[in-house]
Amino acid sequence: MDDGLLPIGERGGAIRQASVALILAAAETVFAECGFAGASMARIAALAGLPKANLHYYFGTKERLYRAVLEHILTLWLDAARHWLVPAQHPRQAFAGYIRDKMAYSRDRPQVSRIFAGELLRGAPHVRPFLAHQLRDQVSAISAVIDGWVARGLMRPVAPAHLLFAIWAMTQTYADFAVQIGAVLGHTPLEDADFATATETVIELVSRGCGIIDSKREDAPCLC
Amino acid sequence: MDDGLLPIGERGGAIRQASVALILAAAETVFAECGFAGASMARIAALAGLPKANLHYYFGTKERLYRAVLEHILTLWLDAARHWLVPAQHPRQAFAGYIRDKMAYSRDRPQVSRIFAGELLRGAPHVRPFLAHQLRDQVSAISAVIDGWVARGLMRPVAPAHLLFAIWAMTQTYADFAVQIGAVLGHTPLEDADFATATETVIELVSRGCGIIDSKREDAPCLC
DNA sequence: AGATTTCTTGACCATCAAGTCAAATTTGTT
DNA sequence: AACAAATTTGACTTGATGGTCAAGAAATCT
Secondary structure: OOOOOOOOOOOOOHHHHHHHHHHHHHHHHHHHHHHHHHOOHHHHHHHHOOOHHHHHHHHOOHHHHHHHHHHHHHHHHHHOOHHHHOOOOOHHHHHHHHHHHHHHHHHHOHHHHHHHHHHHHOOOOOOHHHHHHHHHHHHHHHHHHHHHHHHOOOOOOOOHHHHHHHHHHHHHHHHHOHHHHHHHHOOOOOOHHHHHHHHHHHHHHHHHHOOOOOOOOOOOOOOO | OOOOOOOOOOOOOHHHHHHHHHHHHHHHHHHHHHHHHHOOHHHHHHHHOOOHHHHHHHHOOHHHHHHHHHHHHHHHHHHOOHHHHOOOOOHHHHHHHHHHHHHHHHHHOHHHHHHHHHHHHOOOOOOHHHHHHHHHHHHHHHHHHHHHHHHOOOOOOOOHHHHHHHHHHHHHHHHHOHHHHHHHHOOOOOOHHHHHHHHHHHHHHHHHHOOOOOOOOOOOOOOO
């Protein structure tokens, strides 16, 4: 027997797990392409290779299916923060590692970023609590770390939250608005070289922009 | 008589112009809130205070109405580029002016940015040609200006296109994802002070990040 | 004023998508 | 094997939505 929460969850027989995974994967693709309103259960079902009634059997409603997809995404979002938590880490490594990770995600899993972007664009009707609690707490924690670096003279004073907003924006734009970037660069899809240049550009922009002193180098940027 | 293109356009009697403007304004709001798929003609009509059939009289289809809204947006997008064209302008002024303008737009007309963001997120089905031609040409022109500054030693070498992507991303995130920023900062909507801090943060990030030398200051950042 | 064009509007239609259902089938249990 | 639970599936219902239409009201023209 199940633990009371019948559908969704990770528990259940092998058949359930397999079907749920199949449906979630298809849903992620379709929601990323069409958004919540634009997606249809029929299309998700077709992509999953299952009859539509099957989706309703496992997830009840379109809304519940969408929430299930979102749940997966939110955990991924928070996970990327580990870069800040390495104790006694130098800001250069922390920023570079975080940016590299986020950018790799934009390249490898753009769908995840796009679903989240669509959700925010529509006013975050489903993830408002997440933003106001988990994400907010995480930003507070990271801000404290950054302020510590500033206090120790490792970088110039900045508004930590806004710096994070900037990093999120610069990295996710390569997933969310890839068509635009591809069109401007003259080729679609984006190539590995594009992401390499982008990563380099963002890391340099942030490192120099924050006046991060690299103790291993001699040409340390000024703190002015 | 009209010039052959019956509906839409700016020409026509006073009644037509007034109705069209009313509908376009309502459509802009609803499309920004709900996206193309999520918006309904009935809702736009209600917001405009007109019967639904009226919208179809002037615009024919939902698609045509949407395209009309987009057309307006695209011109605004291109207009902001004037900052780069001032001849013999110092990069600091150009960047700061452009960022200030874009940020002000995110604050004052977030709907415009959101509709464009939604369009890109769905793969730009309606504006692909615009991206590949007008926008691409404009980026080329601006890139040339930036490369000129680099050549004259006014800033360090950067990938101009990616720098622009970064600036677009950082400024538009305050319109497109305002809920997220508001939730993290702990208040909604965003206040003028938030935008002031954001503008300052982005300008400093870009100026220092690009190693822009300000000839009027003594504490010029290093070019390293 | 009379004719003509433009505009307004409620009612109507066709389509499509979410969600339901019950019967059939498979799987798991004793 | 026999029974119960889980799963599959096509057919169906219901509601919303984009779009149409024709008749009337208003504005414009001669």
